[in-house]
Amino acid sequence: MFKNVFGxxxxxxxxHVILTWVITLILFLHDTDLRRQEETGELTLPVLFVLLVLVSVLLYFAVSLMDPGFVLTDDCDLQFTLGIAEETQDMIPQTTKSIRLRRCGHCLVQQPMRSKHCQTCQHCVRRYDHHCPWIENCVGERNHRWFVLYLAVQFVVLLWGLYMAWFGTT
Incomplete structure (x- = not known):
């Protein structure tokens, strides 16, 4: 049981979620501009801040639980030769010849181009970028855009929170 929870x-x-909401709560409980605006009835910036935090948490769960593009079976060979796989649409001209794929030395599936085996997840991932320990997931073909969007929203929330903590007190 403990291995499943930790793994x-x-x-x-x-x-991550607890820390995010505790910091948000602290910013509203201490004497910051967010709290002063909330007390005076100006709810635009406090509501916007809470919505950004909520979007950040939702994107975090989406990216961390999303399939990054695992190569699961050798069915990718059929998709690859037919031109169905995403990475073949723009990069490889369509031919009638079968394109040889390499086999992964760890999980023994045929890897499409630009895929790599992740040592942490023990899966091959299409367009493997990296394994992010903060989201406990790989960043690959299917979740790369969402990961960049999550980082952008998280960066805005972080800068705004730091600004409130540093300059938002009198």
Whole structure:
């Protein structure tokens, strides 16, 4: 049971969400501009801040639980030769010849171009970028755009929170 809880990223995800909401709560409980605006009835910036935090947490869960583009079976060989796979649409001209794929030395599936085996997940991932320990997931073909969007929203929330903590007190 403990191996499943620790191995699934449950603790990392729980810690991230708790820390995010505790910091948000602290910014509203201490004497900051967010609290002063909330007390005077000006709810635009406090609501916007809370919505950004909520979007950040939702994107975090989406990216961390999303399939990054795992190569699961040798069916990718059929998709690859037919031109169905995403990475073949723009990069490789369509031919009638079968394109040879390499086999992964770890999981023994045929890897499409630009895929790599992740040592942490023990899966091959299409367009493998990296394994992110903060989301406990790989960043690959299917979740790369969402990961960049998550980082952008998280960066805005972080800068705004730091500004409130540093300059938002009198």
């Amino acid at each position: 699934s990223g449950f603790l990392v995800r729980t810690a």
